[in-house]
Amino acid sequence: MKQKNLVVAILVTILWILPVSGGMAANVYKIGGIFSVTGRASFLGDPEKKTMEMMVERINAAGGIDGHMLEAVIYDSEGDPAKAVSAVNKLIHKDKVIAIIGPSTTPTTLAVVNFTKRANVPLISCAAGIKITTPVDPWVFKTAQSDLLAVAAVYQQMKAAGIKKIGILTVSNAYGESGKKQLLDQAEKFGIQVVLNESFGAKDTDTTTQLAKIKAAGPDAIVCWGTNPGPAVVAKNAKQLKIDIPLYQSHGVGSPKFIELAGDAANGNILPTGKILVTSLLDDSDPQKKVLEDYQNAYENKFSGNVSGFGGYAYDAVNLLAGALKDSNGDKEKIRDNLEATKGYVGATGEFNFTPQDHNGLSPDAFVMVEIKDGTWTLLK
Amino acid sequence: MAIKNNYIRIEYLVFLCAVSAFGFVTENTYYLQIMTFIGINTLLGLGLNMLMGYTGQVSLGHAAFYGIGAYTTAILSGTYGINPWLSLVCAVAAAVFIAFIVGLPTLRLSGYYLAMGTLGFGMIVNIVIREWAAVTGGASGFVGIPVLEAGPLIFMSGANYYFLVWGIVFAAMIVCRRLLASRTGRALRAIHDGEKTAVAIGINTHLLKLEIFIFAAALGAVAGFLYAHFVLFISPESFGFMFSIKIVTMVVIGGMASVWGALLGATVLTLLPEVLHGFAEYEMIIFGTVLMVVMIFMPQGLTRGIMDMIRTAGRART
Amino acid sequence: MLKIKNLRCCYGNIAVVHTVSLSVRQGELISIIGANGAGKSTLLGAVCGLLKNWSGDIEFKGRALKGMSAPAIVRQGISMVPEGRQIFSPLSVMDNLKMGAYTRFKKDGKHRVAEDLDMVMQMFPILKERSAQLAGTLSGGEQQMLAIGRALMARPALLVLDEPSMGLAPKIVEMIFSTIQDLSHSGVTILLVEQNARAALKISDRGYVLETGKMVLQGSADELLVDDDVKRAYLGKDYGDFLDERNQ
Amino acid sequence: MQEIVQYLFSGITTGAVYAVIAVGLSMLYSSTELINFAHGEFVMIGALVMVTLWVRIGLPLPLAMAGAVGAGCVSGLVFERFAIRTARNPEPITLIIITVGAGIFLKGAAMIIWGKDPFSMPAFSSHESIEIFGAALLPQSIWIVSAALVLAGGIHLFLKQTLTGKAMVACAVNKKAAWLSGIPSEKMGILAFGISTGCGAVAGIFIAPITMSAYDMGTILGLKGFCAAMIGGLGSLWGAFAGGLLLGILESLGAGLISSGLKDAIAFVLLLLILYIRPGGLFAAKEAKRF
């Protein structure tokens, strides 16, 4: 009968987690955030979390929304779909938030949408995957540019540069895979031939094998699709192998960290990026310039470290949500409708025009092509 | 622990009542969902507990069967539109088949080599899932898993799914208990106490190990099925090496060679991260410390450790 | 020098040695003989700190050994040549000997150890010849010499030998025993545990006979050599005689 | 042909990294029969301390290296003292979970100390690659391979030539006899722990320039090191070295000749085959039958 004690112990544990049910203060809008603050995708989640906290603070300092203060409840998904599901249920059912921002990565987003849809909670994802908004679900939006647009921007640039044959090298995770799919799918449209596609592990210490293989296939350029630190290793290895054809990177490395990691080897790399990286280089006429400067100053004053495009996704998500919260009285249905009706919001990522058919709402000009020269970004026209 | 042969023991009834009561009383989906995950993890732990606890075979690739279960049902019911319940049967069959093929040579290894063999197997399954994108959805995951239905019942997150999962957990616990109380179970416990002696009294230990390996794989596949139809989205990283380690940890923390140990281990390891959410950056440090402290001071696992503590406390009082 | 009183050793809950008492005086060569399973090795295990589960008193030079670890007991001056030799086969003969003096390098310094090394090599010329060879390649007899040499390197006050004749050809056994005798003559106190009763008693001063965990006989070696009870301890009570009697 | 040479170079570089890690693991196993699942974390500590000392603080290279190795050794000894030795019931499986817990702990601590971003480190010598048979050999690869050789050779010499090293071997081959010879086997265990984690740190120092170092870099490296040690045969020093190189080369050839996505799978399939055919590893030192 010893096990009876054990059962009692389990019951006590269960009872102990029961009573923490969340009540909602009437004049506060609770919004949730799920980001990969730690784990593999922490480079995305960390600035997103910080930005969301900062933005909520700013909005509250300015008097909130229709007199309602915002309260942000943020959980870490660690990039793990199961943890993200836990977090989303906690947000919906325990914290009773009225809208959710995040998660940071495509798999975690795809895992949580099943739950937000069912609970009719609007979700603004910060992940890039095109699967999130195609097909469109009424309750799911996203602020990050799709890979579709990034690839289009890269191919446009290549076409202009007269590149016909490329070799692609993608990281073997969701980000790389989604990039690879777009690269292969759109190649024909731009008259580009993919001679070889290879992949590397996110934690690989060496990629010379793949590069040597690609080099042997004789492409005009190499496209590397990954997030730090992998592409920095690729850039270094390419330099060491004396590969002199252009190396294109993805928007996933669009942060000063990449230049720091790759050092000399970063020079000459070409990549699509949100405008935030090159704010100071933008024409004053660019409508985004003011927004970006504002965000950059605010972020860099508050936190050590550079602002990145990833934090920009959260910046836009909070602003879009704040806009939708106006006149919504906290009604989720109304928030959703307002979101879908958003037009002409100029944010850090680009100009958003949501429609019932497009829940990303960005156009290709959300990307600019940049080349790294002498350890800094230069705009390519 | 002696297992006597009366049919249902009181603690199973108490447990059943507690689980049902929780399901009826709690309306908060979050708690139900946590409990659902605990249930799924318990299934994984139960299988591995039988394997590790009784036959002494450590598997560092158990998540592979979890993944095989989840992906089989996802592909069959999601891509090909087969009835999910039928796909459950297929998922279990697939896991059983693969466990048989892999188990035959692998279980001849022992100690760290067995650990390495199972680890390698787990890695291979994970890579195949990730790279076979046309079928599995690759690294970005598999979308479009149908919701489970049975007649008028729709199993969505919440009480329905909770009862489904815990019903299966309860059944699995009874199966394990019956197994342990039977001829096969006695042979298993004999292997646990002394493998050489078990061979010497005529037990075909290799066959029995294989049987239990397959049994654990089948339970893992059921857990994978439940996970897939609960979250409705699966991606390879949920079934990787780290998760295999986590299942092993559940078993060891809970207490090996004990049905209740699997339950307790799954509960602790599922709840701990939830409780630690508030510590954000310090979560990993605390988690690692808890793991070490439990193992240092309660090497037999929490089940035994807590019972010993209660016993000493009781003795101190009298 | 060594005094054992009422020793009782257990494996699990089975007592393998019960109420055994014996003593070894400075300079003596003492044998403990008995058939296998009599508990001889267990007794030594208790003396040398390998076995924890024992009760009674073991005193060495007036100091209780209870609770001491094996290395601590080595430092007290008891060295053991374990049963089955147990040399370090991947190490060279020289290194094996050095390992025996491991605790002394710090205490006595390299020179003293080197002197002892010479002394041992002189005693066992074969070891000198083979000093660079790996210990695992030695023959059984040579390994036994090495094991004895290794134990001597610790400069023991008491040398304990566990079945030095086991598994060796009769000629080699003879040689080993004469070496042990030489050692004894050179002043080393020796406790010898043997199954080979006749050979052991021949070189001993005194002997103890152990049978199924109990001390059944003790006395001077010469007395024991001719005692019929010794034979009985090995081969059982004379069933043949018993039958003869009955048949008459 | 040129590619194949390149694949081999690449494989040898990666393999040497695995080899250094495997040597540390194997070293510990041969003296204590423990597999340290936190071993990769010591690689991470070595790399990150090196980044701090050399790049950030600007210490001279040898000093920074010594500091990083020291950090690895010291953290290993602390770990041994507080987690391994205090364990009440040192069953292998218990100890394994303790090392897993320690790995998570160290990762968490490193995340707080160094943050989540990866760091880069310049190579020890020029970046220019050397061309052999038309294939490029990175100078850092030469560093790594030599480090692996020096390390394995150094440990080899330590075990063969020094008194302490021999005592360690003695403990490993026959604990009882070592114990009877007065060799304190616990101290040997501690020493082995220090050397082993120090080896981990060395691996970290040398790979930091070719790869990026971050708090979570260790786990996968530790795992690969474990595999390498297994292929070679647990407890065998040169076996671990050879196992590391073999694993690296298999991965590289698999990636180059078959598919880079499946490279780990190819390597693991071959490993399993090796295990099935030679269940004790290629250079089995002794039966590894615990737990």
Added chain:
Amino acid sequence: MTQSEPTPGIPAKQILDVQNLTKMFGGVKAQDQISFSIEKGIVCGLIGPNGAGKTTLFNMITGIYQPDAGKVAFNGKDIRKTPAHRLVKAGIARTFQHVELFSSMTLLENILVGMHVRTQAGFWAAVTRIPAMKREERQSRRRAEELLEFTGLCADAHKMAGDLPAGRQKTAQIARALASEPLLLLLDEPAAGLNPVETHALGKLIQKIKQSGITMMLVEHDMSLVMEMSDKVVVLDQGKKLAEGTPRQIQRNEAVMSAYLGNG
């Protein structure tokens, strides 16, 4: 019971026939050309000084080691390549020198495990608890209780095996071996660690088992017991057979005496 018919040519009255058995360990002959046979129904003592190779011989007969040369026939059937668990089914059971009861099970359960090879219920039967399984379980229990009575252990049936006193554990081991319904029972030092009273009781039990028709092979250091119980004694020394004969012949054999006492 699955016994094949004895092969013609080999006298059926020999239950075990060992011919020129040789076993090497790393180039060293642990067993060198050992030959002897055991007739049905007798008790055969196996003695020899330490390292004589008794345990190795036991391990070869019970299938734990495979001999390098020579043959072992059980009931006229070659068993060199038969795995250990099959041999138990064929009718060879053994006990161990150190008590190897399953300590986390009750004594009764230990006996039930001993019946493993004589029972069938598998995985599905256990889970579904079909009537056949329940019936088998009841029968097993009854037989186990009979065995406990036979060995005089009834009172301890529900005690944990690990909690029993040493003497009882020794007896329990024999009971567990008997549960597999052996034709040949190998006893490895059954009297080690027993006091004289217990040893006496053990002798009685061995005789009782002999009367029930089971052949026994007895390795024992308590020579009085060996000499009293055995119909025949085989002496091993350094891996070779030194002598074979009645206890009386053995006790007077000079070679045996010098093997034991030394010839110095």
